[in-house]
Amino acid sequence: MNISLPVYQHPTLTILIDDSQSFLDSLAFQLPPHMARKVFHDTQAALDWLRDAYRHSPSKSQSIRVNYDEQAFSFERRTVAVDIEQIYRQSMNRRRFLLPSVLVIDYAMPQMNGLAFCQAVQDLPCKKILFTGQADEKIAIDAFNRGLIDRFIKKSDHDALDRLELEIRSLQKEFFHAQSLTLKDLLSRHSFTFLSDPALETLVEQLCKRHGFVEYYLFPNPTGILFFDMHGKATLMVVETEASLMSQLEVAQDYGAPLELLTGLRELRLVPFFSDSGGMYTDALRHDWLSYCLPAQICFGAQDYYWALFDFPSHYLREPFYSLADFLRDQSADIKS
Template sequence: MLKRESMTNPFRAEFPFYLPCCVLMLDDNEEFLQSVRTAISGEHAVLCYTSPTRALTRLRAAEKQAAQGFYPFSSVSDEAFTDDGDQLVVFQASGLQEIIGSPDRYGMISVAIVDEVMPEMRGLEFCRKLQKSGIKTILLTGEMTDPAQTIAAFNDGIIDRFISKGDAQALDKIILAIAELQQRFFTDKSPALYLATTAARKCGLTDDQLNAVMAEAHAIFPYTEYYFHSKSGGYLLRDLSGATKLCLFSDQETQGEVADFLADQEGGLAEAEKLRCGSHLLPWGFLNDEFVDENPPGKGTQTTRTSFAARAVAGAFWCLIEESDMPPSLYQGPRQNETSWDAFKLGLLAVPLNEDTAI
């Protein structure tokens, strides 16, 4: 049996953010479209089209949406260049965490499933139009498909997978192919973001340590999407139902530096010791007035910093913070028109065929 999304940890250190995306399916057989959409709706949100023209219009819109999400950079100025001729740009890290509040974020399309034999346009011709978009393609073949032509298209990178409609395991293969190709979609689009967010991290964890932390976090809170959070240096996590938590992490050296600051500047010896021994976590980004308790119980008027009980794995310290414990400057909560991934998938089942507006 295939794993449900929430059971599979989506985190990869090389992806600064990840979210489940729409799948677009193009076939001239309406009954086939509806049956496949219903069959895989538990795992994927599927937009169905019988019109290649309208499907292509929707995919072009999705291509622009992806470009905005994967390129949160802006030029310093039209005249800001290095001696080598490279233009200087600014990484707008806050743009990544803003994606989580975008009501149309799930409308991004990562995979297109296209029937080869259609009256208006052949599937391979349609897929050729998507070659530079970054959207991954699955070609559905049948008795009238030319096998040699299909294999050549696969070898030339015109299509990323091909699956026979007559295969008894076609549905399972489609579900697995979508999952694999969505990973490739993010892999292909994330390199520049990865370099920028690695430089923006507030501690010295390696990718392996970060992967270990996020695997343990997923075991406790099975998130399906995550976003690099520049203010804290952690990740905002969201699960299928829309619940949100913040994952913070640090290393021994960084926690020692924060502990020294607390002890030297504020006299917080007790808090500093908690950080040094790894029982509690307080990132550099939390050294502000929003995380200060001026009158802690039983301690008179002593000022203490709000730290969080930490766990340890692979030489890293980490914790999960509940949405209710996040100050507004870090996360303002779900917006009025936000929806969860589960609710989005359910709602998409009612979207008519050939719907080409942004979701």
């Protein structure tokens, strides 16, 4: 699997499909409460819902456009423009948590067996786990080798539920790797080199565990990653390199910034987030510049990255935020009603 950061990642739906309603109820109950899921005991209903869900997928709003230089006639000189703001703006889509990323499908079902179901949704990007009985193991292995499924788990295994939870989490991550592969390859060649650095991926995973972040999005200016916790609290991880801090230094020098700020930038000790001035130092910040800076922490990767975590100003989002906690509350209310 590719070891690098997706350009965004958020909680998604796990779809459970089994002809036994009692088994579905038991399985859904035993999964962690914060792992959103939807259950189907009718395969046709599941197929119809999945296709409709992907027709309304929030990822369709992501904008990648190719612009052609009128003065350039060769293919090699074509330029690609990416509307990076559209990446973190996906956090404002209330339907993002309804995106189905992983299917957990029983094999032996009367309407349509699990393998036939996987073939029917082969064109969809969701990952697939086949839940099988002991007698179906050879069928599952063959389906895995043919690429029809991504994992299979035997129901009879003593640790089947623990394995299922682990595999769901792993495949959700693979889902976002696949969804953002083209964007990542484009962006990591330019200002977002950290996307392809395993050291940054490890750091982001550690920060998610430490601070309870459940979703994140690439942020364009300043370069970094925008995190949200379960209740919608936003935190921006600003990621700088030595070159980008020297660019900040040049701007600050042009504006006659205080010596302490210039020294901190020159010595790579400060990470700024001038949130009220378009990201760069201005005269208006002279007497309050320290409140816009934090001590630089260092991530040693393919190059040194200087980073800090800032509270994210609410005016950047422009509208009320719909959090994972809001979604789970609404989903629970729908089930009860």
